[in-house]
Amino acid sequence: MSTTHDTPLAVTAAARAANGEHLKESPYSSLMADLAENKPDVPIAAHSRQPAEMPRSSLLPSPYRSWPWILYNSARGTWFLILIHLGALGVFFTGATWLDWLLFPAIMYARGLITTIGYHRYFAHRSFKTSRVGQFVLACLCCANLQRGPLWWAAIHRHHHRHSDEVEDAHSPLQGGFLWSYAGWMFATLEDPDWGSVRDLRRYPELVWLERFWLLPGLLLAGACWLVGGWSMVWLDFCLTAAIAVHGAAVINSLSHMIGSRRYPTPDQSRNSMLLAIITLGDGWHNNHHHYPHAAQAGFFWWEIDGSFRLIRLLERLGLVWGVRRVPAHKLQPAVRPPLA
Numbered sequence: 001m002s003t004t005h006d007t008p009l010a011v012t013a014a015a016r017a018a019n020g021e022h023l024k025e026s027p028y029s030s031l032m033a034d035l036a037e038n039k040p041d042v043p044i045a046a047h048s049r050q051p052a053e054m055p056r057s058s059l060l061p062s063p064y065r066s067w068p069w070i071l072y073n074s075a076r077g078t079w080f081l082i083l084i085h086l087g088a089l090g091v092f093f094t095g096a097t098w099l100d101w102l103l104f105p106a107i108m109y110a111r112g113l114i115t116t117i118g119y120h121r122y123f124a125h126r127s128f129k130t131s132r133v134g135q136f137v138l139a140c141l142c143c144a145n146l147q148r149g150p151l152w153w154a155a156i157h158r159h160h161h162r163h164s165d166e167v168e169d170a171h172s173p174l175q176g177g178f179l180w181s182y183a184g185w186m187f188a189t190l191e192d193p194d195w196g197s198v199r200d201l202r203r204y205p206e207l208v209w210l211e212r213f214w215l216l217p218g219l220l221l222a223g224a225c226w227l228v229g230g231w232s233m234v235w236l237d238f239c240l241t242a243a244i245a246v247h248g249a250a251v252i253n254s255l256s257h258m259i260g261s262r263r264y265p266t267p268d269q270s271r272n273s274m275l276l277a278i279i280t281l282g283d284g285w286h287n288n289h290h291h292y293p294h295a296a297q298a299g300f301f302w303w304e305i306d307g308s309f310r311l312i313r314l315l316e317r318l319g320l321v322w323g324v325r326r327v328p329a330h331k332l333q334p335a336v337r338p339p340l341a
């Protein structure tokens, strides 16, 4: 973590400023400009108490935070992650039935799609539209994935895109190393994200309500598993699938900024990897995604397998989603330097 504080902010800011195209193309630049003019309409308690010299965008605990605050918030943000990992071990004690194993791949596949399509491409990037009922159902499915509420997830992820691989990035392997970006940051206690950055989602009272009670859908799903298949189904089909889905997101947060190729000269170190794309149902085309995060697709070409986008297209054909944003043709090719006159 020592490098975190050594990186001069001015350098990263200058690097971003030098790349005018990406600043202009940022999906949140207009939102942030809006926020600069209008104060967020929800008080952000943690940030409002920060001393003026603290960078407001940092998610790491402020130096004045007490140990009890750090321990309490660390436990509050991670107990459910620990619980699903411990719960997954329960299958060693109960064994599993044929029904548990039959449902396992289906639930695992659904959880992967919910992370990529729900948390990521819909709530964080708004890359397609759906009905208000569809949005709420998607939010409930996200909550059942136990990666906290979709507003928190979206706020953290939008922060990642605004500060990708910079000192403020909550989970950059370049700033904190592999283990930090994979899981360490989740256990390190974070300040509240900028809730103003998800003001578009907070317009819906049902989403704000669900954000408060985000554990409910997960508890209902766990209860349904228990009713249908007993404890072995809870351990295998609820806990283990949720734990694996968390690791899928962790893989993207860490390895997709470390391994693979870079087609587009984005200001961060995002990379494309076929292997990660297969594991994460398309999100492994991460350099593509950082290049054009507005799109509902992460695979830009036919050979770039993107299972999540395939399902989005199917839902589009069925009329369940619409306004699906695709990559414009002129954004497909990497920028080439114009020839000297």
Ligand SMILES: [Zn+2]
Pocket (backbone or CB within 6 Å): 160, 164, 257, 270, 286, 290
């Ligand atoms: Zn990234």
Ligand SMILES: [Zn+2]
Pocket (backbone or CB within 6 Å): 120, 124, 125, 157, 161, 289, 293
């Ligand atoms: Zn993203």
